[in-house]
Amino acid sequence: MLCPHCGDMDDKVLESRQNSSGSTIRRRRECLSCGYRFTSYERIEEKPFMVIKRDGRREPFDIKKVERGIRITTEKRNVSQETIEQVLQDIEDEVVLAAGTKREVTSQAIGEVALRKLYNIDTVAYIRFASVYRAFDNVAQFIEEIEQITHNMK
Structure with a gap:
């Protein structure tokens, strides 16, 4: 994932958690180049009806x-x-x-x-x-x- 601080693509996931409904996953990440920590979110992309x-x-x-x-x-x-x-x-x-x-x-x-x-x-x-x-x-x-x-x- 692209680091918002330095723009490098190498990072590692430190922690992952689901929200209470199970529809989103929150991931704490750390850039391997500059050490900046940031959060990303994943959710299911539903096909519109x-x-x-x-x-x-x-x-x-x-x-x-x-x-x-x-x-x-x-x-x-x-x-x-x-x-x-x-x-x-x-x-x-x-x-x-x-x-x-x-x-x-x-x-x-x-x-x-x-x-x-x-x-x-x-x-x-x-x-x-x-x-x-x-x-x-x-x-x-x-x-x-x-x-x-x-x-x-x-």
Whole structure:
């Protein structure tokens, strides 16, 4: 490993330790040229899972895209930052489980998980998200969705 002090490539490992979850190994190293001691970390590089879009394209899953949609739909609503973060974590956890060993999930599955989570925290945000996700193109679709929500609340 490259010494951050002198740039030499020869070093020896003095000590190795795993973190508590077992996902990272911390190694204390000493440069054989200058004696400088430094720490390196090793972790598993996970292969990202893919999202299968409606048109058949595949792209890496990016929680930031989901976050952008959630933030827009909850804008000017009484939804705390903590709640939004928890919803995003829940969505990501469910999507990872849905992807399974194939490491692929459809964009529809992601949208349905997001809708379910939004429905539980704010029905207006749910309607906003649904209007974009389900591509509402007329008022009747809004009315139908709102009637469904009010029917479920009774």
